[in-house]
Amino acid sequence: MKKGDHKLIQALNRSKVLNKIRTEGPISRIDLAKKNKLSPSTVASAVQELIKEGYVSEIGTGSSSGGRKPILLKFNPDNHYLFAVAITNSVMMLARMNLEARVLQKETHPLTGLQGEAVVERLQSLMDDFMTGQEDLERCVGISITVPGIVSDSQGMVHYNTKLRMTDVPMKRMVEERYGLRTWVENDMNSVVLAERRFGDYAFANLIYISIGDGLGSGILINDHLLRGKHGGAGEFGHTSINRSGIRCECGNVGCLDSYISWIAVYSRIITAIATGRPTLIQEMSGGDYSQIVPSVFKEALRRGDKLARDLNEEVAELLGAAIVNLVNMFNPEALILGGDMAHGNPELLEMVRSYIDRHALPILKEDMVFGLASLGEDEKLMGAASVLLQDLLGFSLTE
Ligand SMILES: [Zn+2]
Structure with missing residues (x-):
């Protein structure tokens, strides 16, 4: 030997x-x-x-x-700790967490209007402030960062994020050089599917997580391994084509699912409906200020039976259902989880998608498949970051 x-x-x-x-x-x-x-x-x-x-x-x-x-x-989960950073397309969350992925201290900062270099500068200044307050860095096992977009975990590189305009940002190297702590960088959806597997209600080795919010994303776990693809780009669910002559997408393609059912797409449909004089409670609820129209307002309109909101929700469910049936038939997951702003607090959407899957997926694949709502709540991305680090550093296995 x-x-x-x-x-x-x-x-x-x-x-x-x-x-x-x-x-x-x-x-x-x-x-x-x-x-x-x-x-x-x-x-x-x-x-x-x-x-x-x-x-x-x-x-x-x-x-x-x-x-x-x-x-x-x-x-002993509390003798050491880790730093988790979750970057979304709209906020940056920083947390100190124990080794069971429990949040001990947390901050959330908006990323309003920041793009490219400015996002990285903001990350550094927020981390500087957050870490200056910590007196026991010798007990810190490392830093784990999750970012939406195409992320190479092995290189710790953010290859591509259209909304934050990041291209080939060597995030791992930059953070390690600045703080002298071992650092992990992973795609946000990949990290969340790991967290659901390890800390959530879905302890399945074949698990798909789908998030529907500002954008659409997915994390795919196959036989307890993340499906990453060559460049970390696997699971770009929002950029699967549903219309060959559809809306032009920032990814370069046309007719991407993202352009039809993400919150941004639903928002623009609401604005168009209001502009063309279609009556809706959403207009009243926003007091005429379109910036007040957020997913929670849409969901409140749904609860109050608003016709426009219900029609849009049904359309989202049909398209999302069809796209999910493709995933079920491609990957035969044991469980499929729906998360994101549009899914939480929207039981009708969940039920309509469930019914679509029941009607259209291959019978043997859907029979015993678990379908449900994401279980980790608002800290899911931080817990995801923690899961990535814990799995790698301490070999926290998923199968036990
Ligand atoms: Zn696209």
């Missing part, structure tokens, strides 16, 4: 042991050895290292059938 192989095996054993302590602790060294099929001495040395580094601690004693009672081990 080469020296490198030995190190790798040690690291793998260590993450096996840590995973078991985390998921089944408090647990004894003997049980760890049995459950991981490792020798007691391998477990002992891994545990010693984990205790020394503060990831694991000893507590009390367990029951024993005779002889000396074993000492039990438990995972």
Whole structure:
């Protein structure tokens, strides 16, 4: 065996042991050895290292059938922490989180009108401020950043984001050089599907997350691996074509799904309807100020039975349903989750899409497929960032 192989095996054993302590602790060294099929001495040395580094601690004693009672081990999620940064097309969130992806401290800042270089400058100044307040950087395991668009996780590069106008931004390198902390960069939807798998209600190895908000995105987990593609561009759900002679899209194509059912598309349909004199509660509710028309107003109009809102919601459901049936038939997921501003608080949309899938997807694929609403709430992207780091750094496996 080469020296490198030995190190790798040690690291793998260590993450096996840590995973078991985390998921089944408090647990004894003997049980760890049995459950991981490792020798007691391998477990002992891994545990010693984990205790020394503060990831694991000893507590009390367990029951024993005779002889000396074993000492039990438990995972310590609060001895270290991580920084998570979630960049969306409209805000930047920064958080300090523990190693179970719990938010300990959080800030949200608008990104109004910022593009390109200015986004990166804003990121640096916000991180400078946020991190200056932290006195225990030696306990920080790293920084994890999620960004919408085409992101190469291996290079830590944001290749392409049309709305924030970012092209080939070497974000990982920039952040690592500035703060001297190991940094991860990942696409936001990829990170959220991991978080739903690990911390949410959807513990499935074949899982698709679809977000419908300002834009449309998806994260696809196949056999517990993220589907990334060569450049990290897999899952650009919003840019799947639905009309060969349709609306021109900023991606260069025409008739992209994004141009028909994202909130931005629905918003422009509402404005056009108002301009052509179609009666709608939305006009009243906005007090004539179009900037007040946001998804929550649209959903309130739905609740109050507004005809325009209901018609638009039905159209969104039909197109989204058709696009989702394509995904179901392509990937045969065990579960498919809908998230984003347009989905939350819009049960009619969920039901109409569910019914569309029931009517149109391949029977054997839809029969036992779980379909539901995203479960992690407003911190989903921060939890996503944490999941990316934890999976890689501590080998937090998805399958246990
Ligand atoms: Zn497009």
